Amino acid sequence: MRKFNFSAGPAVLPLPVLEEVRDTLVDYRGNGLSLLECSHRSKMYEDVHNETISLFQELLGLPESHKVIFLGGGATLQFSMVPMNFLTPGKACDMVVSGAWAKKALSDAKKIGDVKVVFDGAETKYTTLPKSDTIYNPDAAYVHITSNETIGGLQWKTFPDTGDVPLIADMSSDIMSTPLPVEKFSMIYAGAQKNLGPSGVAVAVIHEKLLERCPKSLTAYLNYGIHSEKNSLYNTPPVFSIYIMMLVLRWVKAQGGVAKMSELSSQKAGAIYREIDSSGGFYSCPVEKESRSVMNVIFRLPSEELDKKFLKEAEALDMIGLKGYRDVGGCRASLYNAMPLEGALTLAGFMKDFAAANG
Template sequence: MNRALNFNAGPAMLPEEVLLEANKNWLNFNGTGMAVMELSHRSNEYEEVHEKAQVLLRELLSIPSSYEVLFLQGGASLQFSMVPMNLLTKESTGNYILTGAWSEKAWEEAKKIGQTFISASSKEQEYKSIPNIINEISEDAAYLHITSNNTIYGTQWHHFPSNEKVPLVADMSSDILSRPISMENFDLIYAGAQKNLGPSGVTVVIIKKELLARSNNSLLPTMLNYNTYAKHNSLYNTPPTLSIYLLKLVLEWAVRQGGLEALENKNKEKANILYDAIDSSSHFYVGHADKKNRSKMNVTFNLDNQELANRFLHQAKEEGFIGLNGHRSIGGCRASIYNAMPLEYVHRLAEFMKKFRNLS
């Protein structure tokens, strides 16, 4: 069967090796006579999967023992609320840097829970860039929140803000596992899995143990308190077992690729191919993001007019390309090239872009 040329922004394509491995064990996992999603989450067979996923994530991201690794549900969107619910107090303020729609949503949710402050924003520049300067961090800052990669606008943080006095919180849903990071620079990272980590259904939270004391609030609903997951190894209730199993398979695949440095080099190569197709097109294709802030995960671009863009997307679909429509809020085109995207598919898209330009 021919696989789709799947450039969807999320849920995104998974490595074919992972899907084949899951398919092999679909009806009979490790001789149990059951599928993974049929196993008790208290069984030894499932707990081994659970523990292995945590260990692999720690190894790949070099997560120190001073951090907890949690598996939650609700996606990154629930974390927009959980972060301020756990970290904000009446005496403190959540600081936010706005770089796109998802950071705006995180900020909007935090405003419902406590005091917030916008430390920097590129909204006036149509979110084409990452702010060069953080205008201010409030004196009573509980944390500084960023979105590391912006799927809609195609921008990405290449150098993270640093302030040792203020905990740094990052939504890394769309670029976690795509490059090495210095884990010690972050106090809390959260990520929905459905782009680089696995399928939708599981959300990874990596949090410094020091921060857990802030969420030790008896008034918080049990399932919205990070301590609940930390104390029970993310097994307080039934976790998304199938998603965590597939997460484990993706992490094993990442190890076989050579780890984060190898994945980063591959992602740079893929991004360079598409950005070269844009930059060498004599403005036939125009990138949305400023060059210095371009994303290695989501390549966003526009054509001269909507009619031409519609024709491009229609012909691309006829050629087998899926998911190249830009987000409905800004239109245009977008190619999402996460870890699992084969280099061959990117070459084929670049060739199609050149052919379409030459024939238009």
């Protein structure tokens, strides 16, 4: 029996994907070798590479103007690459600091150029997001947001209108989980290890007009323009991670696409939040309701002792990965696309029983 894996990342993968990886690991489609040992210049891999890009474009409804790029280094590398490529000398970028990951992006951007923080959630301990009247600098090089804070459990439900200023978003933990107004964004990037596949690859979607700003003075690997021109084959890409991403995207399409993922996400998160809100205070979630994440549900029990007891009993029932981030504590249920609805309902049932027995 497979366990319900609520880990924040690397995270649960769809069972049919794992089974296909198992079946093709040694001999990929009768080619006599594994994709693990396949040249990235071969026709065998070229088909995988191009299908993955095509599926990404189809599922997110990307226009031709938005180019898909595969990169190593995960989303963390993008914290440096974004300002290196787009933080124009003589300008500042606007950044929304909504939690732990936004703070990391801010820290790296400050080392490269001028940054203006237009919102900092520190006063509310990162439990709120900017309101619609937040003012963005019309002369900014770009505006950077984090669409979902994996650690803090916040998620943007509507995105800011930044006019002619490029909007850039780190969507590592909620990409492919809800339909996107793609036209609002000049760049989206995401590490794969939550909703797209295994660790080892990041995806960047960049508008061609923004790519024109990549400075030629940058070294090759750090230049998005070079990766776009070479179809993400300037250097050896993370071949096997991209292959698994292709299988995950095929699975998303077969389930009904991003719209179906969004419907299921609401059902899964709704089941957990209902137990939190109906527990009479036994469970608590610090995030304002309108900003609660459907990907990462954070909650606490009345004491650390009960937190530990909850986690121990949940693990005994084959529910793992529920411990909160090490610097935060409490509990966190990550409900990425591959988490079955049954997993969320099982957790919700356990929460109800645990509260009744320990409240």
